[in-house]
Amino acid sequence: MNEQLVIGGHGFQSRFILGSGKFSLKIMKAVVENGGAEIITLALRRANIGGEENILEHIPKNVTLLPNTSGARNAEEAVRIARLARAMNCGDFVKVEVIRDSKYLMPDNYETIKATEILAKEGFIVMPYMYPDLNVARSLVDAGAAAVMPLAAPIGSNKGLSTKDFIQILVDEIDLPIIVDAGIGRPSQACEVMEMGADAVMCNTAIATAKNVAQMAKAFGQAIEAGRNAYLAGLGRVLNHTAEASSPLTGFLED
Amino acid sequence: MTTQKTNPMEYSEGMEIIDSEMMDCILKLVENYDYNQYTEADVKKVLNKEQLTLEDYGVILSPAALPHLEEMARKAVPETRKHFGNGICLFTPLYISNYCENHCIYCGFNCKNKIRRGKLSFAEMEEELKAIAETGLKELLILTGESRHQSGVEYIGEAIKLAANYFTNIGIEIYPLNSDEYAYLHECGADFVSVYQETYNINKYEQVHLSGSKRIYPYRFYSQERALLGGMRGVAFGALLGLDDFRKDAYATGLHAFFIQQKYPQAEIAFSSPRLRPFINNADNNPNDVHEKQLLQVMLAYRLLMPYAGITISTRERAGFRDHVIGMVATKISAGVSVGVGGHKLEEKADEQFEISDPRSVPEVHHMIISKGLQPVYTDYIRV
Secondary structure, eight states: OOOOOOTTTTESSEEEEEETSSOOOOOOHHHHHHHSSSSSEEEEEGOOTTSTOOOOGGGGGTTTEEOOOTOOOSSSHHHHHHHHHHHHHSEEEEEEOBBEEEEEETBHHHHHHHHHHHHHHHOOEEEEOOOOOOOHHHHHOOOOOOOOBBSSSSTTTHHHHHHHHHHHHHHHHSOOOEEEESOSSSSSHHHHHHHHHHHHEEEEHHHHSSHHHHHHHHHHHHHHHHHHHHHOOOOOOOOOOOOOOOOOOTOOOOO | OOOOOOOOTOOOOOOOOOOOOOHHHHHHHHHHOGGGOOHHHHHHHTOOHHHHHHHHHHHHSSGGGGGGGHHHHHHHHHHHHHHHHTTEEEEEEEEEEEEOEETTTOOOTTTTTOOOOBBBBBBHHHHHHHHHHHHOOOOOEEOOSSSSSSOHHHHHHHHHHHHHTTTTEEEEEEEEEHHHHHHHHHTTTEEEEOOOOOOOHHHHHHEEEOOOOOGHHHHHTTTHHHHHHOOSSSSEEOOOOSSSOOHHHHHHHHHHHHHHHHTTOOEEEEEEEOOOOOGGGGEEEOOOOOOHHHHHHHHHHHHHHOOTSEEEEOOSOHHHHHHHBTTTBBBOOOOOOOBBBSSSSSSBOOOSOOOOOOOOOOHHHHHHHHHHOOOEEOOOOOOO
């Protein structure tokens, strides 16, 4: 059976986390429903409470909000944004994003650890976005993270699993849920990362830039589920076609 | 009697000097930029590349690339979408003063021009700000003419503080400042600074900026750097296309933004592309003319060089042009614009800097954005 994804003591049936920043708000409901997502991230800086086109009004009520700290350039700013999110009734979940690079949008792992530690102590359910580094992931565990969100490739690049080997190390070594975030470009890549044993996938650009956004959300939902099932089923043996027949190295053994 | 003109390359007293080789480096690259050397084959090669080098950037700005606008546009759309999704930010400018101490021969605000001058009192500002906020906008660009005497840094600071009560994102387009002054305005609530070099050609710059502190070329050139050193979040670049050789100026603008981002990786970079419109009956006479085709070429080149940079589309352009470039290349559009001093609630107190070509209100621009399948974004910034 496909057990629940548990983050900070909260259980979720779906392993698909949807990003919300790059498509029209009016199709939000359809995208969420098609993908079967139960968690949706939003940039707090897009929340326009009481104003026009407020993203918070478009997110279905039964979905868990995962506000992110996008716009933060250091731990201190991330902490302030997280506190604002809580004050704006966005709940206790927070995706820590600390970025001080406008070109590649690479996360600053060092500042991310610092922010995670502060926010975890304040009772947030902290899900840090990070560059997949084992030592950093271990520090995030120690800092009180509820999950670790390594990037597959630079945000928005749709380049797929550029960091595959390093994500595998996190999957193998870290006891928290590993949620692969950023860079996944197509459903087959989401499926692959789930086959590898990742616990969930977060996706935004690949869906938002599709011709039919809602349909692509559905495809991602299905791919993530398929990958999870494949992981649980245990992948079969893959034959190595490149092996050459030759005299066995152990043929000399007599008894 | 002839008066001795100020040397445009010499800083005046009180102007902060930044120890940097960036200006010399860019001027040299621009000097060596020969856009006529590129061929169609060069253009095609560049259009197949994923990431452009600075030389590639020169190729797509060249005349050889002009017949390939369609391919450039097709390459630009997914880049814009990857970085900005389908969101289009909305903002409006507020001119708080049009006093100016510069004599720039191309500008309606120039100090020799006998126009109605004025500036808003703080009470008038409050009324204007309220009226703008009632349209739903959350991003404001505060502008002044360039007069330290009539619109001093503290006056601008107070304006920013008032605006911060209504808006989440405040930018300034004022005269260049020292970094400690930028730090003060940042503290007051401003986070984004636009300074346009107008032309990067020093000789032309000298010819069109006859007097006033704007005449000092390097002080203007290093404005973005001083703004970032003062703690500002983002900076915008632009040349007034058509003032000089627009290809060289656009090339220099791109390099300027590119090098600033390299030096200050956290800085948010944006471009504007104002142009001097060609005279209708003079179309083929001047190679510096920037028609819509050339304007779009420049905007596309900015996008392809720096896919992550914001691009604002000017109110000087007609609605039909603006409606088509958003989503493709531009990420920000003004709405409900008045370019006189005041004009949102109060009657305009002083004359306009230029004529706008798109007078549409905020709801009209909002609906246009929706009708294009795009998402109007009122706030995309959180001040922390």
